Amino acid sequence: MISAAKLVFAGAALIAVAALFGCGETDQVIVYEQGKYQGKHDTRPWENDAGASLYTTSKWTKGDKSSWEAALRSRNQSQNEYARVE
Amino acid sequence: MARMKFICDAERCIECNGCVTACKQENEVPWGVNRRRVVTINDGVPGEKSISVACMHCSDAPCMAVCPVDCFYKTEEGVVLHDKDMCIGCGYCFYACPFGAPQFPQAGAFGMRGKMDKCTFCAGGPEQDNSKEEFAKYGSNRLAQGKLPACAEMCSTKALLGGDGDVIADIFRNRALKRGKGAEVWGWGTAYGKPDKPQQQPPKGAKS
Numbered sequence: 001m002i003s004a005a006k007l008v009f010a011g012a013a014l015i016a017v018a019a020l021f022g023c024g025e026t027d028q029v030i031v032y033e034q035g036k037y038q039g040k041h042d043t044r045p046w047e048n049d050a051g052a053s054l055y056t057t058s059k060w061t062k063g064d065k066s067s068w069e070a071a072l073r074s075r076n077q078s079q080n081e082y083a084r085v086e
Numbered sequence: 087m088a089r090m091k092f093i094c095d096a097e098r099c100i101e102c103n104g105c106v107t108a109c110k111q112e113n114e115v116p117w118g119v120n121r122r123r124v125v126t127i128n129d130g131v132p133g134e135k136s137i138s139v140a141c142m143h144c145s146d147a148p149c150m151a152v153c154p155v156d157c158f159y160k161t162e163e164g165v166v167l168h169d170k171d172m173c174i175g176c177g178y179c180f181y182a183c184p185f186g187a188p189q190f191p192q193a194g195a196f197g198m199r200g201k202m203d204k205c206t207f208c209a210g211g212p213e214q215d216n217s218k219e220e221f222a223k224y225g226s227n228r229l230a231q232g233k234l235p236a237c238a239e240m241c242s243t244k245a246l247l248g249g250d251g252d253v254i255a256d257i258f259r260n261r262a263l264k265r266g267k268g269a270e271v272w273g274w275g276t277a278y279g280k281p282d283k284p285q286q287q288p289p290k291g292a293k294s
Binding site: 033037056081 | 087156157158159161162163167168169171172209210211212213214215216227229230231232233234238239241244247248249250253254257260261264
């Protein structure tokens with residue numbers, strides 16, 4: 001049987017530990033470097049599979065930047081009505 | 087590929103606000119935030135001109151320069167994006183931007199300023215491409231779908247052109263040549279042309 005004194009002591013110890021833990025200071029921000037982007041890494045558009053998204057219409061080879069650029073260039077011509085009507 | 091750019095043909099823009107609507111619909115932009123808007127000069131006066139304005143994805147972006155937490159980055163295609171998880175909503179970018187591109191949601195009591203939101207050139211942000219998280223924070227990632235910005239693609243008169251800077255410059259040049267006017271609105275000559283009256287040189291020894 002645990003005595004009342006021991007219970008009180010254990011409770012006090014627990015409160016002391018919790019209080020000390022609350023006083024601790026942990027890093028809330030990443031190490032700041034002036035003038036450098038430190039956010040998340042962004043995937044480049046051509047690194048996606050052409051069929052990865054439901055709404056993809058253009059065709060390119062995954063990882064091939066030039067094929068993605070060619071797809072966009074050809075799509076860009078849809079904004080050129082001279083190319084569309086002539 | 088050159089940098090991704092927008093160009094708006096003031097001779098063609100009819101102030102229909104189709105680009106604004108297309109942007110809102112594509113990215114599900116919240117109420118009070120306008121990533122794109124149409125500006126009209128001499129509204130109601132014969133000869134009025136309108137242009138559609140959003141983030142111009144500057145080559146030397148002032149928003150990037152002033153951001154105290156450096157949450158901006160530029161993609162290889164020249165699109166200026168930012169990480170909303172890092173943004174502290176200070177509003178410095180709003181004051182630095184000459185186009186009024188950065189927007190701040192005004193939700194909450196006392197006009198609290200939320201995280202900055204701006205045109206992403208329909209290129210999403212630093213989350214997994216075409217994921218729910220990316221859409222919720224930044225909107226649609228059309229570039230990762232092989233498409234171009236919705237505003238430019240939806241423009242009824244094709245006044246707003248968006249895409250590879252070289253390609254859209256060629257489209258605009260061809261258009262201006264065929265119709266025989268409008269070339270003076272944009273271009274090297276307008277930006278850096280020789281003035282009609284040469285500026286008076288300051289006297290030697292004077293403070294600059």
